[in-house]
Amino acid sequence: MTHEGRRLRVCLAASSGGHLEQLLRFASAFDGHEVVFVTTQALAQGDLTQRGRTYVIGECNREHPLRVAVVFRRCMEIARRERFDIVASTGAAPGLLMCVAAKLGGAKVIWVDSIANVERLSLSGRLVRPIADLVLSQWESVAHRYRGVEYVGAVI
Amino acid sequence: MILVTVGTLLPFDRLVREIDRLAADGHFVGEEVFVQKGVGGYEPKHVRWTEALDRADFRRLATSSRAIVSHAGMGTIIQALNQGKPMLVVPRRRHLRENVNDHQLATARRFEADGQVLAAYDISELGSKLAALATFRPAPRDARPDLVVARISSFVRTQTVRS
Numbered sequence: 210m211t212h213e214g215r216r217l218r219v220c221l222a223a224s225s226g227g228h229l230e231q232l233l234r235f236a237s238a239f240d241g242h243e244v245v246f247v248t249t250q251a252l253a254q255g256d257l258t259q260r261g262r263t264y265v266i267g268e269c270n271r272e273h274p275l276r277v278a279v280v281f282r283r284c285m286e287i288a289r290r291e292r293f294d295i296v297a298s299t300g301a302a303p304g305l306l307m308c309v310a311a312k313l314g315g316a317k318v319i320w321v322d323s324i325a326n327v328e329r330l331s332l333s334g335r336l337v338r339p340i341a342d343l344v345l346s347q348w349e350s351v352a353h354r355y356r357g358v359e360y361v362g363a364v365i
Numbered sequence: 366m367i368l369v370t371v372g373t374l375l376p377f378d379r380l381v382r383e384i385d386r387l388a389a390d391g392h393f394v395g396e397e398v399f400v401q402k403g404v405g406g407y408e409p410k411h412v413r414w415t416e417a418l419d420r421a422d423f424r425r426l427a428t429s430s431r432a433i434v435s436h437a438g439m440g441t442i443i444q445a446l447n448q449g450k451p452m453l454v455v456p457r458r459r460h461l462r463e464n465v466n467d468h469q470l471a472t473a474r475r476f477e478a479d480g481q482v483l484a485a486y487d488i489s490e491l492g493s494k495l496a497a498l499a500t501f502r503p504a505p506r507d508a509r510p511d512l513v514v515a516r517i518s519s520f521v522r523t524q525t526v527r528s
Binding site for chain 1: 418440442443446447468474475508513516517520524525
């Protein structure tokens with residue numbers, strides 16, 4: 210028996226700015242499901258909160274390992290509380306951390322690499338690949354470089 | 366109005382300073398310039414500025430602008446392309462500690478090659494590229510968000526039959 214009507218809890222995670230703009234361009238793929246947003250700056254929170262619960266986890270990048278640890282801990286707390294079925298992210302590092310945390314909680318991982326990465330996958334994209342269930346690049350030439358990475362089009 | 370924006374994450378005083386210098390030199394006579402300067406320490410003296418803009422304010426300012434000058438961040442490029450605004454990008458450079466890597470360089474080159482933005486790779490080119498921006502019109506893009514939505518929707522459907 211199928212459960213076509215089952216409502217999933219979906220985590221949409223992206224850094225404020227370009228990553229979030231791109232994420233919102235395919236967010237309609239999750240219509241009918243419960244979406245929870247995770248972003249990095251309160252500034253970006255504004256109109257998201259009307260669409261779903263929104264968590265602000267702060268910024269981090271590879272240059273500051275301590276910040277990475279702090280942000281990852283927040284991701285783990287969110288994942289434990291929300292028990293996501295799916296996590297979808299466009300990056301950057303905080304999006305990757307949210308993917309890892311949700312995956313540890315049993316979620317499927319969708320990664321759409323930012324269109325800014327025109328020559329190869331972002332570092333976050335390369336790191337998330339082994340645990341991701343669907344990886345899309347927005348450049349055909351980039352997708353061709355990696356087994357299992359798909360190209361169907363660009364969101365912008 | 367020309368909107369200058371550098372994002373909110375890392376300083377980009379190289380661009381902010383040069384805009385201010387050009388303004389002091391009378392480059393923008395009769396044209397308003399508004400700078401979102403980000404977290405850099407340099408405060409412009411010859412143009413109006415703010416440190417950060419939320420999404421709504423940013424969109425409003427972008428809409429009312431004639432052209433956008435920006436770091437090569439995708440957030441701004443997306444906004445500009447959406448609205449068909451002429452755009453000049455200055456890529457952040459890693460060796461100047463403006464970013465954690467040089468991906469903005471590749472982004473700028475790619476979107477420039479596709480005719481969608483103008484790019485200044487050396488800050489000394491900013492004045493001449495600004496002049497070119499006056500007549501620049503971005504090429505249309507062949508974006509297919511619908512195909513991305515369709516691919517992800519089909520993946521999501523495979524999950525609803527689980528358990």
